[in-house]
Amino acid sequence: MKRKKTAFVIAAFLIVVSAGIYFYYGFLFKEARNIESEKPDFSIAAIKLIKDYNSNPEKADSLYLNKTIEITGRVTKETDSVLILENNIFCLFSQKAKDKRIHNQIKVKGKCIGYDELFQEVKLDQCSINKQNN
Missing domain, CATH: 1.20.5 (Single alpha-helices involved in coiled-coils or other helix-helix interfaces)
Known part of the structure; x- marks a missing residue:
């Protein structure tokens, strides 16, 4: 027993x-989110997003952090897998860019991962380009 x-x-x-x-x-x-297939929670101009984070980072985080957002802005810097919009929005892509987009107006969709106070940049990852205008 x-x-x-x-x-x-x-x-x-x-x-x-x-x-x-x-x-x-x-x-x-x-399983990781597939940001490219998600509908954006916000569609916003890059300048507005920067303004929101500069004026009140805590409030902006409550709105945008970990959300899928679509941003419209001008590419001011680019490297292999990073585009910088309006000098202050850091967009990380999973693949290297095939075309040069510097100085072009584009729409980028990605997941907001926060504000880097040291560099004064809003950071997005898992980005994809939705639309390009010249």
């Missing part, structure tokens, strides 16, 4: 530990 009770306790313990591991890794490695 004692042996059956011990076996039951060990089996229950293993089930609880297995469930814990499953849920821990399930939450840790859940």
